[in-house]
Amino acid sequence: MVVEPAADRAYAVTKELVLTGELPGGHLFSEGEIAERLGISRTPVREAFLRLQAEDLLTLIPKRGAVVVPVPPGEAEDVLDAREAIETAAVRRLAARGGIEKAVERLRAALVVQEGHAERDDLAAFAEADESFHRAIVEAGGNKLTMRFYVTLADRQRRMSMHALGPGPTPYEVVLTDHLGLLRKVEQADVPGFGVALREHLDRTHRQ
Numbered sequence: 001m002v003v004e005p006a007a008d009r010a011y012a013v014t015k016e017l018v019l020t021g022e023l024p025g026g027h028l029f030s031e032g033e034i035a036e037r038l039g040i041s042r043t044p045v046r047e048a049f050l051r052l053q054a055e056d057l058l059t060l061i062p063k064r065g066a067v068v069v070p071v072p073p074g075e076a077e078d079v080l081d082a083r084e085a086i087e088t089a090a091v092r093r094l095a096a097r098g099g100i101e102k103a104v105e106r107l108r109a110a111l112v113v114q115e116g117h118a119e120r121d122d123l124a125a126f127a128e129a130d131e132s133f134h135r136a137i138v139e140a141g142g143n144k145l146t147m148r149f150y151v152t153l154a155d156r157q158r159r160m161s162m163h164a165l166g167p168g169p170t171p172y173e174v175v176l177t178d179h180l181g182l183l184r185k186v187e188q189a190d191v192p193g194f195g196v197a198l199r200e201h202l203d204r205t206h207r208q
Helices: 006-019 031-038 042-054 075-097 100-119 123-141 144-152 154-165 172-187 191-207
Strands: 058-061 065-068
Touching: 006 031, 006 042, 006 154, 031 042, 031 065, 042 058, 042 065, 075 100, 075 123, 075 144, 075 154, 075 172, 075 191, 100 123, 100 172, 123 144, 123 154, 123 172, 144 154, 154 191, 172 191
Parallel strands: none
Antiparallel strands: 058 065
8 A cells, every 4th residue: 555645645635725715815824734634744744835835826934834825816817818729729629630529428428527516516526527627628639738738727727716616606507508518519510619608608607
């Protein structure tokens, strides 16, 4: 049995707390809080904090702890613009190269997973599945360069989704209906229609 290094565990747990919003932007917390939560020493937590600072998720304050970096003004719109361009280009490439049936099968499976999270009212898992659904569209396009770039947006997308979907009643059905619409546009190889549907989806979930 392989034991996960303490620093990796501290990194994964702290990052998840940030991405899900349990530790919101601007929140100050200490190494000791995470160490106590995980039953480990502060040294691996300090290492985890340094990694998260390098990813622009935390700002370290000597002798006090760390502050969660809020989403910078304007970054959300930059992410949405990038997503529109990359996802639409992926569907255009998919329509030209073929492989739509396989892509649709994968998207249907991703949608079923997301529906399950909605039924359980698991917002964090739903947001993660949301990112997975859209990533599957990009992967279907087969462009390795844009896929690598899109992966770098994953953390930002999850934070944005958690903010957009909560607090208050979570519009699970709205998101799922939009995703089904996007799937159908892919199935029809309707690139212009997909572009319009994607923008409307992002407007409803993030821009309003």
